[in-house]
Amino acid sequence: MSVTSIEKDLDRLTMTVTGEYDVTAERAWQLWADPRQLERWWGPPTYPATVEEHDLRPGGRVTYFMTGPEGDTPRGYWDVVQVEAPRLLVVKDGFADDDGTPLDGMGVTSMQVDIVDRAGGGVVMTLTSTFSSLESLEQMVEMGMEEGLRQAMGQIDGLLAA
Template sequence: MKAEISLVGKEIIGVKVFDAPRELVWEAWTDPKQVAIWWGPNGFTNTIHEMSVKPGGIWRFMMHGPDGTDYPNHIQYIEVVKPEKLVYDHGDDANPKQFHVVVLFEEEGPKTKITMRTTFSSEEEAKEIAKYAVDGLKETLGRLQEFLAKK
């Protein structure tokens, strides 16, 4: 299944079903060694500085674009319900709360359905970011699918 990505009001919503059990998908999303391999659009790599997946925990990482540009990222976890849900604010060190994210991990038999809802401060901001984020999220979820297929 391809990822279904939609822009609805202030939200970008991504849904994808993975042919992998929920625990495996959860680990790929929350283990710094694994997430460093697949996170981000095609051509991107990551350096994980810290990743503490717990309420109040921080995930700081640098995404390295294929053109050599570095993108600092800062995530603060608000809610962590293993292996069902992650809720966090995502931004960078200067502005750590640029948008709010809820990721649900749902069992569908032996498969796992991911629903990722990213909420922005306004519809205008969501529309502007969607210009690149929709394709970026499709590619990111595609990379996760490829990663899981190798496990």
């Protein structure tokens, strides 16, 4: 089923992406917990991710870069805040320079992943990004975050079917 909705709430400064998948919560969790699986879907098809560091525990950090069609390699990181496998992941999500230092001026987003059982089987996976300001939310939308997440999560069905 993949992505079922993307909603922006300007008053709450959030963007919520919801997907539905015909798997158990434990299987859906592996999309986050296994860096090789994360690489296969995190980022749109034209910007595949490479995970460099993957410490998915509170206080840990996940670092990655995406390789664009022109060879550009934008970098990102997650500072892990909360983990309740296989149901909840909370991270501070930001951009980094080539040596992994967080970029000033790009803002840090709080991202919460919720995986809940769906009536009749399967799961609903919700990613809620909370921005520090309306300007930050608008900047990320302008940079293509909404469509990028739609495309990224759209790859999950194929990965789960493999």
